[in-house]
Amino acid sequence: MFGREEQRLVDRDVSRRAMLKALGIGGGVAAVGFAGFFGQDVVNAAEGGDDIQTMINYAATAEALAVTAFYNIVKSSSFYNGLTDVWKMYIRSALTSEAMHLDFLIANGAKPLATAFYVPEQFLTSLPVYVAVTDVLESAFIGAYLASIRRFAELNQPLLAEVGAQIMGVEAEHRVMNRAMGNIVGGDTGINPTNIALERPTLEQVSQAGPILAPVLTGGSGFIGPVPLPAHDDAYNAGMALDPVPLAVNAFGKAVTVW
Numbered sequence: 191m192f193g194r195e196e197q198r199l200v201d202r203d204v205s206r207r208a209m210l211k212a213l214g215i216g217g218g219v220a221a222v223g224f225a226g227f228f229g230q231d232v233v234n235a236a237e238g239g240d241d242i243q244t245m246i247n248y249a250a251t252a253e254a255l256a257v258t259a260f261y262n263i264v265k266s267s268s269f270y271n272g273l274t275d276v277w278k279m280y281i282r283s284a285l286t287s288e289a290m291h292l293d294f295l296i297a298n299g300a301k302p303l304a305t306a307f308y309v310p311e312q313f314l315t316s317l318p319v320y321v322a323v324t325d326v327l328e329s330a331f332i333g334a335y336l337a338s339i340r341r342f343a344e345l346n347q348p349l350l351a352e353v354g355a356q357i358m359g360v361e362a363e364h365r366v367m368n369r370a371m372g373n374i375v376g377g378d379t380g381i382n383p384t385n386i387a388l389e390r391p392t393l394e395q396v397s398q399a400g401p402i403l404a405p406v407l408t409g410g411s412g413f414i415g416p417v418p419l420p421a422h423d424d425a426y427n428a429g430m431a432l433d434p435v436p437l438a439v440n441a442f443g444k445a446v447t448v449w
Contacts, residue, residue, distance in 0.1 A: 244397055248303070248400075249334070252403070256291075257288045257289050257419060258417055260429075262420075263281055267320070284367075286431070294353075307417055321371060325368060326402070329392075331399075339355055356438055369383035370383045
């Protein structure tokens with residue numbers, strides 16, 4: 191069995207190799223550059239743990255990236271129109287949910303680290319590349335939200351912890367659907383969409399997601415962009431309506447606000 195540190199290093203290396211594989215990069219200068227991003231250690235986390243502002247800023251960055259990615263899959267990819275309705279519904283629903291997450295975070299003071307992002311060259315033209323990269327990113331988001339839940343609990347913010355869990359659950363749904371689409375449409379039967387009984391605690395602090403986000407924030411060999419975050423209304427118009435669900439911070443009060 192791996193100890194926690196050994197498992198963290200393994201997970202980090204798996205994420206790096208999955209991203210490189212998705213880009214079709216096996217070594218050379220590009221790989222060295224990625225090693226710099228993914229090789230950053232846990233010492234980069236804030237001493238004593240992330241504060242709330244840091245956590246929501248990272249979360250807003252991830253959500254802005256997700257909105258940008260899903261929107262451009264719908265509007266610009268070469269493979270979206272060839273998908274069956276169930277996969278189109280997944281992508282458009284994911285777009286709306288990520289836009290709602292971003293709205294909530296910004297309304298509560300979050301400031302994304304970027305509003306334009308770099309994507310792999312084949313992200314919009316190759317379904318297998320899209321699936322592989324999305325799997326890496328969704329796994330990173332899940333790990334970050336899981337870390338935020340623990341940190342919110344440490345900061346005596348149980349309702350914010352519950353909101354983090356609400357969002358993390360949806361991110362996990364997105365990852366399963368993405369993997370299933372890769373299996374059924376992309377022909378990649380090598381990954382089980384639901385291959386774990388518990389989500390992996392890959393990060394101790396949300397800010398440790400920085401190395402995973404670095405390539406999409408700064409670009410480099412194998413990437414194109416920057417691709418801007420779509421306008422608010424454009425994102426919602428490209429998505430689809432979802433069932434209303436109350437936020438945990440409002441669900442048990444007298445006034446229930448829904449997204």
